[in-house]
Amino acid sequence: MEMTLKRRETMHRLCGKGLEIFHAKGYYNTSLDDILNELSLSKGAFYHHFKSKEDYFINIVQNLIVQKVYALLIEPLNTNENPLPVIIESLKNALDPGKKNEMAYGFMLNDFLTEFNKRNEEISGQLKEIINVWEVNLVSLLKKGKLDGHIARHVDCEGVATYIIASYLGMRSLLMDSSNKQLKYQYIQQLKQYFNSIAAHHVAA
Amino acid sequence: MEMTLKRRETMHRLCGKGLEIFHAKGYYNTSLDDILNELSLSKGAFYHHFKSKEDYFINIVQNLIVQKVYALLIEPLNTNENPLPVIIESLKNALDPGKKNEMAYGFMLNDFLTEFNKRNEEISGQLKEIINVWEVNLVSLLKKGKLDGHIARHVDCEGVATYIIASYLGMRSLLMDSSNKQLKYQYIQQLKQYFNSIAAHHVAA
DNA sequence: CCTTGAACCGACCCACAAGTCGGTTTGTTT
DNA sequence: AAACAAACCGACTTGTGGGTCGGTTCAAGG
Numbered sequence: 001m002e003m004t005l006k007r008r009e010t011m012h013r014l015c016g017k018g019l020e021i022f023h024a025k026g027y028y029n030t031s032l033d034d035i036l037n038e039l040s041l042s043k044g045a046f047y048h049h050f051k052s053k054e055d056y057f058i059n060i061v062q063n064l065i066v067q068k069v070y071a072l073l074i075e076p077l078n079t080n081e082n083p084l085p086v087i088i089e090s091l092k093n094a095l096d097p098g099k100k101n102e103m104a105y106g107f108m109l110n111d112f113l114t115e116f117n118k119r120n121e122e123i124s125g126q127l128k129e130i131i132n133v134w135e136v137n138l139v140s141l142l143k144k145g146k147l148d149g150h151i152a153r154h155v156d157c158e159g160v161a162t163y164i165i166a167s168y169l170g171m172r173s174l175l176m177d178s179s180n181k182q183l184k185y186q187y188i189q190q191l192k193q194y195f196n197s198i199a200a201h202h203v204a205a
Numbered sequence: 206m207e208m209t210l211k212r213r214e215t216m217h218r219l220c221g222k223g224l225e226i227f228h229a230k231g232y233y234n235t236s237l238d239d240i241l242n243e244l245s246l247s248k249g250a251f252y253h254h255f256k257s258k259e260d261y262f263i264n265i266v267q268n269l270i271v272q273k274v275y276a277l278l279i280e281p282l283n284t285n286e287n288p289l290p291v292i293i294e295s296l297k298n299a300l301d302p303g304k305k306n307e308m309a310y311g312f313m314l315n316d317f318l319t320e321f322n323k324r325n326e327e328i329s330g331q332l333k334e335i336i337n338v339w340e341v342n343l344v345s346l347l348k349k350g351k352l353d354g355h356i357a358r359h360v361d362c363e364g365v366a367t368y369i370i371a372s373y374l375g376m377r378s379l380l381m382d383s384s385n386k387q388l389k390y391q392y393i394q395q396l397k398q399y400f401n402s403i404a405a406h407h408v409a410a
Numbered sequence: 411c412c413t414t415g416a417a418c419c420g421a422c423c424c425a426c427a428a429g430t431c432g433g434t435t436t437g438t439t440t
Numbered sequence: 441a442a443a444c445a446a447a448c449c450g451a452c453t454t455g456t457g458g459g460t461c462g463g464t465t466c467a468a469g470g
Contacts, residue, residue, distance in 0.1 A: 024323070025323060025324075026323065026324060028233060028234070029233070029323075029324050109378075110315075110319065110375070110378050111319055111322075113378045113381070114315065114316055114319040114320065114377075114378060115319065115320070117316075117381050118229070118230060118231065118234075119230075119231060119234050124381075128381070131378075131379070156391065156394065156395075158391060159391035159392075159394050159395045160395060162379065162388060162391045162392060162395070163372060163391070163392060163395035163396070163399075165375065165379065166371075166372045166373075166375035166376045166378075166379055166392060167368060167371045167372035167375055168371075168375065169374075169375035169378045169379070170315070170370070170371035170372055170373065170374035170375025170376070170377075170378075171371045171375070172319075172375075173314075173315050173318045173319060173336075173371075173374045173375075174336070174367065174370065174371055174374070176318070176322050176329075176333070183367060186361065186363060186364035186367045186368070187364075187367060187368060187371060189361065189364050190361075190364045190365060190367070190368035190399075191368070193399070193402055193403065194368075194395075194398070194399040194402060196402055197398055197399060197401055197402030198398065
């Protein structure tokens, strides 16, 4: 089974470096050779493991992007606490580049969604599905929060989830270049302001 | 001067159709021939009027996109009324496809911003500049609203402007396919909710 | 050793799209 | 109507990048 291990290791290296470069330069603006040169691998090696560039990226979505979105944005929602601070905390984490100078995974979703929209049905469908799962989890957490008395009864939980997702995705277009601390701070502050307006009892801003 | 008129008319046709197709399929995913065939024009005609595809798109940005954004999002802010309803109205307009089944100009900004980011410094710079002008105008209107007693004194106007822009841009990623009436409605409702929390006096939701 | 097959190499093929250029049409001027 | 230039044509050049394929390396089993 040593063979299988080698295969998995090479595929893993390809996916990791691929996500890094696709994210930095865009999928359609990155050639396979860009990635292969970085890893000192050949076309032949690539097509031995993946059947096409698309197949390769789908692997990346399923193995890396899905995992990260779940870890950063969805799993934290599995809580019994007051939803609003939990959501804020998860978004703050997602917008920060990871501790060990990883990528800022929060940035990827809007980028790739826009890039694949109307160009690749398969991939954009999978990305939309990720957003969809996120939305469903947000809604159900918000509804639980309403029952638990943390959120005002008049609130439209679906609407709130939509609004949270929209503002989060949109931050990407504003945070393009430098990881602008100022903008992130403003965003989180205003999100708190908004959350105050849907909380069951008013809390100091 | 009949020549000049002919020239201007052809350039105008090219820009109009170009924006339509670039917006529908993306700039890098659209070949010049895609556009030229639609207009029954040739490569020669194109390069007689524009020096490159990039030059062509910059023309489109300056002549069409800037105009539309100003008309829909910036000029309406030049008012002495309560800023909050004015802003809501402008966003509602921008997200609607025009009356005479035009394009939904509100969708273009996020799409093109994302597409050109890190691929074309020149163009993405111009698009960011549009956003910047919008932000400046939003901030100054909000500040005036504060002086006029429409907006609470504790409010961070820059932060509010950032948040408005982020949520607006982000809606694009959610409204991708069909012009989903439901999502638009949710967005506007939540924006009103948010605005209630920064208004000087509470108004019914 | 020798065989076998997975992992890998890299020259090549092919489609596509930006940009070129010599030539043709069209309209205006005198 | 001759002359001139702007507008336009379309075959061609050139570069790029996804994908192919015959061959080589290497590790494991006999």
